[in-house]
Amino acid sequence: MKKSALEALPHWRVSIAKGRTIYIEGEPSSTLYRVERGCVRLLVDGTDGARQIISFQFPTQLFGYCLDTRNTSAEAVTDVELTAYPISAVIELGAQNQKAAFELLDTANAAVQRLAHHLQGVSHLPADARVMWFLERLSREPAVGDGRMPPTIRLPMTYGDVAAYLNLTPQTLSRVFRQLEDSQRIHRAGSRVFVVDALAPA
Amino acid sequence: MKKSALEALPHWRVSIAKGRTIYIEGEPSSTLYRVERGCVRLLVDGTDGARQIISFQFPTQLFGYCLDTRNTSAEAVTDVELTAYPISAVIELGAQNQKAAFELLDTANAAVQRLAHHLQGVSHLPADARVMWFLERLSREPAVGDGRMPPTIRLPMTYGDVAAYLNLTPQTLSRVFRQLEDSQRIHRAGSRVFVVDALAPA
């Protein structure tokens, strides 16, 4: 969805500190958010206490478009700046502006598709492939990668978060990074900073 | 979404034989479907060939509400009867009827939420708990369970399908069923027919 369409709506700026909860699954939803700076994680908690991170949201991305209640929880991975739009206003926009309604619905659709493939990958890929796949997608995130090849990636989240996203433990993740280093697929350029050599230009 | 709202739209009946593909991920979408009889599976294929079943659809449920392209593939698990509605008509309905638009969007939202919890469960539950969880949800499906307690469930899909949904192998699934039988949590009442004793009334 274009920012321009939303700009006409009432909106305000929100700053949230690292680690803070933005909303919780099941609570009534009133606002749609756009990430301006930082990184947000969407997650659900299991009855057993194990949490599953569903996705990370980066600048320019929208999240929280729920009509009735929140379908996941949202937390600030880093200090974040968000723009908040009242859901009611977004709905009105949709009623008036066919194109905007389309784009919003398409956002939801794309979310299903991404989640479906995430489930597929997390279920069928070995740990190292999962991590490479994650790095590959992160490298395309302007706020994380540097756009060059091979890309340098600065992870905004902890290993714990990455592990909860890829369905691994932090220990395994650490071992996988070492193994990727040993096999020359990545190398480290600082703490949580990786150069993905395997993505070097052909 | 109420059937009544859709009934005003142009629609037609479709019969599809067991195993046939209804649509494929990525192809342009033109119709929304409602299951009238039988069972449909939604799935995505991995680059490695491993397929992940995302959900099973039963009578009265809608699927295929994609604006642009299909976000998953859909296949008939059994012979199925579907009602098809042109997406364009559904969109118009949404433009005129606020309430209908709401319900459709909520459908998409609920899909994300269900998928998220499925990912959580499949990632963190041991095999036996995953299977019990699956049976428990199936028992609430009028077309599958009998509504009584303890419920009798007739699986419309093969072990292979259940396994692809729960992220197990058919072999493991078979062993889990045996183990659940041994521990008195279920017993069999025919091929693919289970009585879930663990769900007996308190």
Added chain:
DNA sequence: CGCGATTTTGACCCTATTCAAAGTCAGTGG
């Protein structure tokens, strides 16, 4: 400099997979 959070390492274990083969079922045609 010191603290708490995060990351790393090691040893061991466990669950589900793999591979292989036999058994069972439903539907088909004789």
Added chain:
DNA sequence: CCACTGACTTTGAATAGGGTCAAAATCGCG
């Protein structure tokens, strides 16, 4: 009605991949 066939399910033995537990090392930050 029965034999046949192909798909599905079951079983067994061996294995691997990631998890667990525990502890040490490191980092970021006040």
